[in-house]
Amino acid sequence: MGRLPKWNEMQEGFITKTLSESINKTGTWRTFKPIIDYSRCTKCGWCVIYCPEPCISFESSGDGKVVIDYDFCKGCGICAEECPIKCIDMVMEE
Amino acid sequence: MQKVEPFLLSGNLAIAYAIKQLNVDVVSAYPITPQTTIIEKISEYVARGELKANFMLVESEHSAISACLSAAASGARVFTSSSSQGLLLMHEILFITSALRLPVVMAIANRAVSAPINIWNDHGDIMPQRDTGWIQFFVESAQEAYDKVIQAYRIAEDHQVRLPVMVNMDGIVLSHTYEPVYPLRDSEVASFSPWNLSLKRLDPDNSLTIGGFCYPDYYFETRYQSSKALEDSIPIISKVDKEFGKLSGRSYGLISPFKCNDADTILVSMGSISTTIRATVKKLREKGEKVGMVSLRLFRPFPLNELIKSIKNAKAIGIIDKALSPGAVAGPLFTDVTSALYLSKMSIPTVNFFAGLGGRDVKIEDIESMFTNLKKIPKAGKIKKHSYYVGLRG
Numbered sequence: 001m002g003r004l005p006k007w008n009e010m011q012e013g014f015i016t017k018t019l020s021e022s023i024n025k026t027g028t029w030r031t032f033k034p035i036i037d038y039s040r041c042t043k044c045g046w047c048v049i050y051c052p053e054p055c056i057s058f059e060s061s062g063d064g065k066v067v068i069d070y071d072f073c074k075g076c077g078i079c080a081e082e083c084p085i086k087c088i089d090m091v092m093e094e
Numbered sequence: 095m096q097k098v099e100p101f102l103l104s105g106n107l108a109i110a111y112a113i114k115q116l117n118v119d120v121v122s123a124y125p126i127t128p129q130t131t132i133i134e135k136i137s138e139y140v141a142r143g144e145l146k147a148n149f150m151l152v153e154s155e156h157s158a159i160s161a162c163l164s165a166a167a168s169g170a171r172v173f174t175s176s177s178s179q180g181l182l183l184m185h186e187i188l189f190i191t192s193a194l195r196l197p198v199v200m201a202i203a204n205r206a207v208s209a210p211i212n213i214w215n216d217h218g219d220i221m222p223q224r225d226t227g228w229i230q231f232f233v234e235s236a237q238e239a240y241d242k243v244i245q246a247y248r249i250a251e252d253h254q255v256r257l258p259v260m261v262n263m264d265g266i267v268l269s270h271t272y273e274p275v276y277p278l279r280d281s282e283v284a285s286f287s288p289w290n291l292s293l294k295r296l297d298p299d300n301s302l303t304i305g306g307f308c309y310p311d312y313y314f315e316t317r318y319q320s321s322k323a324l325e326d327s328i329p330i331i332s333k334v335d336k337e338f339g340k341l342s343g344r345s346y347g348l349i350s351p352f353k354c355n356d357a358d359t360i361l362v363s364m365g366s367i368s369t370t371i372r373a374t375v376k377k378l379r380e381k382g383e384k385v386g387m388v389s390l391r392l393f394r395p396f397p398l399n400e401l402i403k404s405i406k407n408a409k410a411i412g413i414i415d416k417a418l419s420p421g422a423v424a425g426p427l428f429t430d431v432t433s434a435l436y437l438s439k440m441s442i443p444t445v446n447f448f449a450g451l452g453g454r455d456v457k458i459e460d461i462e463s464m465f466t467n468l469k470k471i472p473k474a475g476k477i478k479k480h481s482y483y484v485g486l487r488g
Contacts, residue, residue, distance in 0.1 A: 013319070014308050
């Protein structure tokens with residue numbers, strides 16, 4: 001990590017750039033990683049609705065499967081908890 | 095140039111008139127005695143179309159200052175006003191306004207805080223706001239309130255300052271007392287405090303995160319920025335006051351010392367009580383007593399150097415606090431003045447006078463008794479008591 005900016009090199013009032021949330025990747029916070037078992041997933045979309053981030057979506061191309069954006073998934077496990085057929089596993093990050 | 099005729103205005107109406115001339119864009123406030131007539135008058139100006147501002151009605155002072163903060167963040171010139179409990183309710187947002195460097199201007203008709211409920215003047219409402227990072231002025235007249243509000247926008251919007259400004263005016267005593275006020279012409283106000291908000295921030299097409307979350311590795315630097323800006327604003331405040339003097343003939347200074355050069359005893363105070371002290375000093379000087387006084391026009395940033403310069407030759411100094419700071423070493427103004435003396439390596443005896451709480455009248459005789467008290471100190475070589483509660487029964 002490089003040198004942190006001095007007080008007079010920083011934007012005053014800690015005003016951050018546009019959409020800083022897309023730059024600050026919160027995926028590094030994760031301890032458990034949700035893994036979808038696509039052989040069982042019915043694409044019901046329950047996880048898409050429940051994900052608080054939200055970082056689960058239907059893929060716009062291909063067969064429209066449910067995908068997790070691991071750059072932002074914090075590993076809260078709500079998707080795994082709410083999945084009606086329990087096809088999401090929470091796996092310890094390596 | 096044609097001479098401007100004075101208007102007969104109360105402190106509140108003088109401020110409202112200044113706001114009209116300053117072409118403020120957004121006004122949001124909640125009525126509270128003794129500040130109410132400021133916003134009543136402003137809402138009248140808006141209703142008549144004399145001021146093209148958005149007057150936002152809100153449900154509380156917390157919302158009023160929040161609305162002003164947000165409007166300022168989008169690049170508007172804003173005004174709000176409060177007193178006592180209302181100011182206390184704003185407390186949380188005051189820190190945010192200064193840290194975000196938003197040039198909000200607020201007039202405060204200083205009033206005692208509950209309990210018990212009391213609508214009269216003291217500084218109990220403003221002292222808890224001392225550390226909120228705002229520039230804080232105290233005025234002595236309706237004329238000064240008018241002048242200071244005009245200066246306030248120029249200072250707040252100065253590119254180097256960009257901090258919120260409070261203009262403190264003693265409630266009832268100044269807010270509701272009518273006196274001749276010499277206004278500036280609209281064109282003079284417009285050229286002295288031109289709408290100067292080049293920094294448009296909140297913008298749907300160019301979004302920013304303002305007031306977001308901050309980790310320990312950035313917080314300290316961010317808070318230091320606004321603290322440093324406040325410290326560095328002194329020369330700009332002085333410059334604006336001097337320029338205002340050139341325009342209007344009225345310049346106030348950061349402090350106004352009176353008969354201090356050869357004074358043995360000096361009283362330090364803020365606000366309308368200073369006028370009584372000045373009258374007392376004149377009276378005692380006629381009797382040959384070497385007394386003087388200093389009125390602080392600027393409270394934050396604290397004008398340390400200017401104050402020390404004027405009190406350094408005194409043999410005893412009395413500091414008047416119109417607010418209690420229960421459990422503290424002494425009153426808030428006393429603590430500042432004695433710290434300033436200590437840092438300047440001066441050990442002049444100081445006494446703290448608490449007076450005028452909840453609108454209790456402080457008369458010339460009371461001030462005389464303070465001077466009499468101070469006068470005994472150099473001769474006795476010691477201080478009998480550090481704090482006196484002037485006029486307290488019992």
